[in-house]
Amino acid sequence: MAESTLNLTFTEIRTEVGRYLGLDRTYANWTASEILDVTACIKRGLRNFYFPPRTEQNAAHRWNFLRPSAELIIWDDVITADAITATITYADPVSTVTASEATFYPSMVGKTLVTASGNSYVIAGYTSTTVCTVTGDASGDTGDIITIDSEDTFLLPWDYGGMSGDGAFTYANAENKTAVITLTSEANIRKLRQSSVSTGTPYLAAIMPKTTDGTAGQRWEAMFHNPPNDDFTLKYRYYILPDALVLTTYEYPYGSAAHSETILESCLAIAESREKDGGDGSHQARFGGLLQSSIDHDRSLGSPIVHFGYNGDNSDGVEFDNYYNRHLYTGVTATFNE
Numbered sequence: 001m002a003e004s005t006l007n008l009t010f011t012e013i014r015t016e017v018g019r020y021l022g023l024d025r026t027y028a029n030w031t032a033s034e035i036l037d038v039t040a041c042i043k044r045g046l047r048n049f050y051f052p053p054r055t056e057q058n059a060a061h062r063w064n065f066l067r068p069s070a071e072l073i074i075w076d077d078v079i080t081a082d083a084i085t086a087t088i089t090y091a092d093p094v095s096t097v098t099a100s101e102a103t104f105y106p107s108m109v110g111k112t113l114v115t116a117s118g119n120s121y122v123i124a125g126y127t128s129t130t131v132c133t134v135t136g137d138a139s140g141d142t143g144d145i146i147t148i149d150s151e152d153t154f155l156l157p158w159d160y161g162g163m164s165g166d167g168a169f170t171y172a173n174a175e176n177k178t179a180v181i182t183l184t185s186e187a188n189i190r191k192l193r194q195s196s197v198s199t200g201t202p203y204l205a206a207i208m209p210k211t212t213d214g215t216a217g218q219r220w221e222a223m224f225h226n227p228p229n230d231d232f233t234l235k236y237r238y239y240i241l242p243d244a245l246v247l248t249t250y251e252y253p254y255g256s257a258a259h260s261e262t263i264l265e266s267c268l269a270i271a272e273s274r275e276k277d278g279g280d281g282s283h284q285a286r287f288g289g290l291l292q293s294s295i296d297h298d299r300s301l302g303s304p305i306v307h308f309g310y311n312g313d314n315s316d317g318v319e320f321d322n323y324y325n326r327h328l329y330t331g332v333t334a335t336f337n338e
Contacts, residue, residue: 007252007257007260008252008260008263009251010042010246010251010252011247011251012264013045013253013263013264013267014038014247015027016264016267016268017045017267017271018038020283021037021038021275037275038271040274041267041270041275042244044267045263045266045270046242046266046267048269048287049253049255049259049266050063050254052291052295055288055292055295061298062239064299064301064302065256065298065301066240066242066254067164067237067239067240068238069235069236070157070235070237071234071236072154072169072222072234073105073106073107073232073234074222074228074234075107075231075232076150076228086098086142086143086144086145086146088138088141088142089139090137090138092137093135093136094133094135095121095134095135096131097113097131097132097133097146098130099130099131099146101130102129103146104123104127104128104131105129106126106155107154108123108148108150108155109123110122110123111123111148111150113146113147113148114148115141115144115146116144117140117141119138119141121134121135121136122135150227152197152224153208154222154224155210155219155221156207156219156221156222156238157240158219158241159240159241159242160219160238161239161240161241162238163183163237163239164238164239165236167183168205169181169205169234169236170234170235171233171234171235172233173201179203180203181202181205181224181234182203182205184204184205186206186208186223189204189223189224189225196226200227200228200229201228202224202225202226202232203225203226204224205222205224206222206223207220207222208222255294258297259297259298262290262291262294265283265286265287266287269283269284271283272284
C-alpha cells in the first residue's frame with residue numbers, strides 16, 4: 001500500500017503559509033525576501049511543533065515518533081589496521097582515505113588518523129566502512145598503514161537529542177543473549193578508572209556534551225567502562241533533532257498524516273504572530289487545540305510495558321537475571337508428588 005496521500009509536504013506548507021501572507025500562489029513569482037520570510041515561518045513552526053510548549057498542567061511532551069532505534073559501533077582503543085594500506089586522494093580542503101578492508105565507523109569522526117609516516121589528520125567525515133575523509137593533504141601518505149586512537153569516547157549522531165526508552169545500551173554477547181550497558185555519570189566512570197583503565201567488556205556508559213567553537217553545531221559523545229577491548233555493535237533509542245524541510249530532498253515532516261494539521265497550524269501561527277503582529281490569534285488558538293489532540297494520539301501509540309518479567313528474588317544465583325520469563329529457564333526440572 002502506498003504512502004497516505006493525506007500526508008503533508010513541504011510544498012503544501014509553503015503554499016499555505018504564502019497564501020496566508022497574501023502572496024501569489026505560484027512560488028516562482030515570489031521575491032527573494034518573500035521566500036526568506038516564508039522559510040523562516042516554516043522553520044519556526046516546525047520547531048514549535050517538534051518541541052512543543054507545556055499544555056495544561058503537563059510537562060512539555062516528547063513525541064514517540066522522534067524516538068527511533070539506532071546502532072552505535074564502539075571499538076578498541078587503537079585500531080592498528082593490521083597491514084591495511086590506504087589509497088589517499090586529495091581535494092582541497094580534505095583528502096579521501098580508502099582502506100583495503102572495513103576499518104571506519106561513524107563514531108570515528110573527529111578522531112585523529114595517524115599514518116606510518118607519522119603524519120596526523122583529523123577525520124572529517126564518514127562515507128563507508130572503507131572510506132572516510134580527513135582534513136589536509138594526505139596524498140603523500142598513500143600506501144601507509146594507519147592507526148586511530150578512540151581516546152575512550154565515541155561520537156553520537158548529529159541529530160542526537162538525549163537517550164530514550166530505558167536509557168541504556170544493549171548488545172548481543174558471546175552467548176547471543178542481550179547484555180545491558182547501564183548509564184551512569186562521567187564522574188563515576190572516571191572514579192572507576194582510577195583503579196583500572198584496562199580494556200574489557202563495557203558495562204557502564206556516560207553521555208557527555210562536546211565543546212564547540214561555533215563553526216558547527218554541538219555534538220554529544222559516550223564514554224564506556226570498561227573501555228571496549230573489541231568491536232561492539234550497541235542498540236539504543238534516542239530523541240532525534242529533526243532537520244528542516246527541503247524541497248524535493250526532504251519533503252515530509254516527522255509525524256505523518258496523523259499530525260499534518262497540527263504541523264500546518266503551527267507554521268500558520270508563527271506567520272500570524274511574526275508577519276501580522278499576532279493577527280486575531282485564530283491560528284494560535286487552533287494550534288493549541290490540535291496540539292493536545294496530537295499529544296493524545298501520540299501517547300496512544302507509545303510503548304507501554306505489558307510484561308515486567310518473572311517476580312523472583314534471584315536467591316538461586318545471579319544467572320537467573322538473564323531470564324525475564326521463568327518458562328525460558330530449563331536448567332532445573334520441578335517435580336511434585338501426585
